[in-house]
Amino acid sequence: MESKVEVLSRLRIPHNGDLYKVVDVLNRTLKEKDLMFGLALDPDDKETAIFTIYRT
Incomplete structure (x- = not known):
């Protein structure tokens, strides 16, 4: 069974x-x-975080 995750x-x-x-x-x-x-931390700027919302 394949699970799809949508950003x-x-x-x-x-x-x-x-x-x-x-x-x-x-x-x-x-x-x-x-x-x-x-x-997650931005790989190019350690002072910036990336907040992501997904639908599973």
Whole structure:
């Protein structure tokens, strides 16, 4: 069975050490709505985080 993940939105924001907590609570709260949230450092700018919303 193949799972498709669709990127709904992507946002670049200043990196903050607590952003992962927001992503964690969003993932726990909205997984039943087939939404998934991701956070990564921009490979070109370590001061910028990339926040992504996916539909699973």
